[in-house]
Amino acid sequence: MSAPTLGGLALTGLRPAPAQAFGAIRLIPLIRDHVPGDIRITTRAYDAATTLVGLEGDADAPTTAYYGYIPHGIVVEWERGGQPVAALGTTLGPRKHLERQARPVQLLHRMVKREDRKRLRLLPLHLALEGYLALHFGGPSVAWSEYSREALRRGLSPRIERVHHGAAIAGLADALRLFEIHEGQVGVLLLVGDALAAATVVPHPDDYRALHRTLLEDLYGELLVHYGLYCDELGELQAPIDPASLGSLAALRQAIAGRRESWRELSELLAAGILDRPLRWQSVYRAGPFHLRRFIGALDPSADNHIGEAITRADGTLEYLKTFRLSAAQVRRAYLLEQLAAAEWSLDRCAEALEISRAALIQRLRGAGFGYLFKAHVC
Amino acid sequence: MTADRHAAAAARVAHEDLLIFINAAFACTGQREFYSDGHRQTVAIGFLHEYIRGNYRRLYARALAAGINDYNRARIIVELLTHARGLDPDERAREGALIAAALAELPPPRAYRALRALKERRINNRRTRAIIGEYLAQRRDLAFDAVKYRGKVRALSRHAHLALPGELPRFLTRGWRERRYQAPLLEAFRQAHYSREAIYELPYTIAEGLAARMGIDRARFLERIAPKMSAAERLRLQRSAAREGVAIDLDLASAPPTRLALYVLGLPLEERRARLAELDAAMAASARRVLERTPLRLGRIACVLDRSYSSAGSSEKSRRPLAVALAARYLLRAAADEVDERWAPRTPEHPLLVTPRGQTDLATPLLDALDGRPELVVVVSDGADNDPPGAAGLVLRTFRERLDPARATDLIHVNPVFEATELGPRALDAAAPTLGIRDAEDLPTLLAFARFTDGRLGLAELEGLLERRASAMIERYRRRRDRGRAPASAPASEGSEEAGG
Numbered sequence: 001m002s003a004p005t006l007g008g009l010a011l012t013g014l015r016p017a018p019a020q021a022f023g024a025i026r027l028i029p030l031i032r033d034h035v036p037g038d039i040r041i042t043t044r045a046y047d048a049a050t051t052l053v054g055l056e057g058d059a060d061a062p063t064t065a066y067y068g069y070i071p072h073g074i075v076v077e078w079e080r081g082g083q084p085v086a087a088l089g090t091t092l093g094p095r096k097h098l099e100r101q102a103r104p105v106q107l108l109h110r111m112v113k114r115e116d117r118k119r120l121r122l123l124p125l126h127l128a129l130e131g132y133l134a135l136h137f138g139g140p141s142v143a144w145s146e147y148s149r150e151a152l153r154r155g156l157s158p159r160i161e162r163v164h165h166g167a168a169i170a171g172l173a174d175a176l177r178l179f180e181i182h183e184g185q186v187g188v189l190l191l192v193g194d195a196l197a198a199a200t201v202v203p204h205p206d207d208y209r210a211l212h213r214t215l216l217e218d219l220y221g222e223l224l225v226h227y228g229l230y231c232d233e234l235g236e237l238q239a240p241i242d243p244a245s246l247g248s249l250a251a252l253r254q255a256i257a258g259r260r261e262s263w264r265e266l267s268e269l270l271a272a273g274i275l276d277r278p279l280r281w282q283s284v285y286r287a288g289p290f291h292l293r294r295f296i297g298a299l300d301p302s303a304d305n306h307i308g309e310a311i312t313r314a315d316g317t318l319e320y321l322k323t324f325r326l327s328a329a330q331v332r333r334a335y336l337l338e339q340l341a342a343a344e345w346s347l348d349r350c351a352e353a354l355e356i357s358r359a360a361l362i363q364r365l366r367g368a369g370f371g372y373l374f375k376a377h378v379c
Numbered sequence: 380m381t382a383d384r385h386a387a388a389a390a391r392v393a394h395e396d397l398l399i400f401i402n403a404a405f406a407c408t409g410q411r412e413f414y415s416d417g418h419r420q421t422v423a424i425g426f427l428h429e430y431i432r433g434n435y436r437r438l439y440a441r442a443l444a445a446g447i448n449d450y451n452r453a454r455i456i457v458e459l460l461t462h463a464r465g466l467d468p469d470e471r472a473r474e475g476a477l478i479a480a481a482l483a484e485l486p487p488p489r490a491y492r493a494l495r496a497l498k499e500r501r502i503n504n505r506r507t508r509a510i511i512g513e514y515l516a517q518r519r520d521l522a523f524d525a526v527k528y529r530g531k532v533r534a535l536s537r538h539a540h541l542a543l544p545g546e547l548p549r550f551l552t553r554g555w556r557e558r559r560y561q562a563p564l565l566e567a568f569r570q571a572h573y574s575r576e577a578i579y580e581l582p583y584t585i586a587e588g589l590a591a592r593m594g595i596d597r598a599r600f601l602e603r604i605a606p607k608m609s610a611a612e613r614l615r616l617q618r619s620a621a622r623e624g625v626a627i628d629l630d631l632a633s634a635p636p637t638r639l640a641l642y643v644l645g646l647p648l649e650e651r652r653a654r655l656a657e658l659d660a661a662m663a664a665s666a667r668r669v670l671e672r673t674p675l676r677l678g679r680i681a682c683v684l685d686r687s688y689s690s691a692g693s694s695e696k697s698r699r700p701l702a703v704a705l706a707a708r709y710l711l712r713a714a715a716d717e718v719d720e721r722w723a724p725r726t727p728e729h730p731l732l733v734t735p736r737g738q739t740d741l742a743t744p745l746l747d748a749l750d751g752r753p754e755l756v757v758v759v760s761d762g763a764d765n766d767p768p769g770a771a772g773l774v775l776r777t778f779r780e781r782l783d784p785a786r787a788t789d790l791i792h793v794n795p796v797f798e799a800t801e802l803g804p805r806a807l808d809a810a811a812p813t814l815g816i817r818d819a820e821d822l823p824t825l826l827a828f829a830r831f832t833d834g835r836l837g838l839a840e841l842e843g844l845l846e847r848r849a850s851a852m853i854e855r856y857r858r859r860r861d862r863g864r865a866p867a868s869a870p871a872s873e874g875s876e877e878a879g880g
Contacts, residue, residue, distance in 0.1 A: 197563050
């Protein structure tokens with residue numbers, strides 16, 4: 001994995017359509033007009049209650065591992081030279097890869113793993129989340145006396161974050177059931193209380209239809225669960241058109257076309273959290289014209305921050321995207337770690353940079369759940 | 380002066396209330412819909428019934444003749460009989476006659492269920508007993524009913540203290556344990572508990588249970604019981620029989636269009652494609668048959684039919700909104716000189732190959748339809764317009780207010796879905812009257828009500844129409860009953876004479 005690069009995300013090759021709102025949930029369909037069909041994805045369901053993903057070390061004896069509830073993985077298949085491919089599981093042939101025994105704990109090797117010459121298995125969102133959890137995972141780079149021996153030896157391990165299943169967001173299950181999938185739709189911007197919760201894009205409309213319901217199995221931050229509860233009904237986003245201003249059917253047609261067109265601006269406004277802000281990108285895998293990368297937002301505690309992963313084509317077309325909105329506490333934790341790392345893990349320098357007292361910084365770090373890094377007497 | 384104004388305001392409120400009720404009573408069956416669950420539906424329609432009954436009892440009773448769906452007719456009957464205190468004798472007689480006529484028009488299972496609901500509510504007065512008696516007395520073959528609806532007939536005969544004729548009392552109490560019956564059907568019922576052959580003399584629903592108990596092979600059973608099936612059962616069992624490799628004879632064209640549309644939409648696409656000509660002819664013939672009964676003549680019209688994903692309905696009303704749209708399409712074709720047919724969001728290759736799929740973009744087809752300036756535009760949709768939201772309403776409003784104030788083009792929105800929170804079908808815009816519908820066959824009746832919904836006709840006219848329809852229904856019932864009674868002296872219970880009183 002290469003060094004991070006900066007840059008925003010662009011919904012290249014996608015056209016937003018008017019949103020559908022159900023209670024607190026608003027879903028903005030993303031439509032792809034040109035579908036080459038040379039890259040397809042499909043889901044693979046996992047039955048295990050817990051999955052252990054080996055990140056480093058051997059496949060059966062990882063030295064660093066990621067544990068989580070992972071209900072499904074994604075399999076990407078591609079073809080060079082623009083040849084169409086069929087989604088895995090829809091072709092005739094051996095199904096060995098698809099059928100696995102259910103186990104209480106499942107072992108997987110790597111977040112992203114090449115399974116065949118032109119097939120890649122990845123764990124959606126967990127790939128991005130792992131990138132977030134791995135931030136300064138190594139722990140203090142300078143052995144300041146405040147840090148415990150354990151922290152110096154093993155870094156932040158174990159680094160734990162809590163996320164919510166989609167079913168925890170009130171009304172999400174109903175919204176996904178009632179949503180009417182457009183022809184040619186390949187993605188969706190999911191908003192809870194008009195805050196961007198997740199963006200999903202896949203290469204092919206059929207893949208989207210198959211994956212639509214798995215949005216419920218995805219991860220959501222705890223903030224969105226609250227938004228789902230606080231908000232009962234969303235307002236209209238567009239001003240009503242006055243019939244008096246329309247003198248003919250043609251004008252009416254134009255007004256409606258304009259209304260449809262204005263969804264591009266509206267959705268760009270609503271998705272500003274991933275479109276306008278600089279994101280730190282990290283390359284994960286390259287395959288032919290396709291490039292899989294993951295990103296982390298600016299980690300600014302005063303704004304919404306998203307992490308995610310994307311596959312882009314050489315011409316910039318977005319083929320696959322999945323994002324996760326970090327909750328405020330998660331942003332705060334990452335922000336503190338960043339600040340600490342920037343100050344070379346010196347508590348005094350970091351406190352100075354943040355313009356707070358050293359005791360207050362330690363208080364904040366303990367409050368954020370990093371108390372285990374310090375010796376017991378440090379306060 | 381103020382008294383006049385108050386009276387006018389009261390009339391307007393009454394008019395609106397009644398239209399809300401009639402609209403709801405055309406569409407709602409208390410079942411789950413795509414956008415709302417069954418419980419909300421039941422609560423909403425229950426409230427409407429109580430409210431209208433409490434405030435406009437006279438018109439509430441007349442609504443029985445409005446052509447509303449069976450669920451609501453049964454409900455009105457139960458409500459009227461449950462709350463009958465303090466009625467003046469004339470009105471009581473009229474109500475009684477209406478209830479008797481409406482009961483006779485209901486499908487027997489529903490009529491029996493409504494009457495049994497009276498037993499469950501412990502409603503037992505002279506009028507209720509007389510009405511139960513009259514209903515049983517006018518049934519053409521009471522022995523058949525006693526076999527097919529045995530539990531219900533028994534419950535009613537006990538509840539209303541009826542002296543049923545012949546062997547029926549014995550049959551209802553002793554059932555198959557009796558030694559012997561003279562009536563062939565009752566005897567078949569008894570024998571069917573011992574003999575595999577006798578099963579095939581019984582109505583299908585009864586035979587099915589006995590066959591399962593005896594472990595008769597399903598394919599063999601279906602093949603032999605086929606002659607005893609009712610038309611609805613034949614249609615319903617077509618596919619499960621085909622799975623067993625049995626063909627059940629059926630004249631598709633004899634089924635009502637909405638039922639037939641539901642059957643067609645239940646077939647896999649390849650089969651629909653293979654039988655396209657046959658199914659198309661059957662749908663067209665079925666639609667013509669409806670129009671023979673309830674004539675409807677239209678000129679140059681356009682229809683916009685919703686086939687979006689929400690037309691898939693719910694698990695309880697599977698594909699009904701789409702079936703209503705499909706059946707309406709055939710009815711309109713049969714009734715109009717020229718039809719400009721458009722589906723939203725995309726017109727299918729052939730109407731019979733339609734599937735519920737995609738977003739609801741009503742504005743585009745609506746604009747295309749209005750371009751041709753037809754005499755009438757019928758929109759069949761659940762009203763959940765979402766691409767862009769509210770666009771269809773804007774088109775209708777602008778067209779009505781700005782582009783066609785002289786009303787050269789009539790706009791009508793027919794909605795198969797009852798929206799519980801709005802106590803009625805969801806409207807696109809006030810410019811197009813919204814009419815609830817359950818079966819596309821009611822379309823001719825509905826078009827008559829459309830003139831009330833858009834405010835062109837008032838309460839007096841509505842009352843007049845309901846009164847006329849009520850008289851016609853009672854007249855129809857009396858003629859049929861007397862015709863049935865004249866040749867043979869049908870079993871008449873004591874109460875039947877005073878059913879009206």
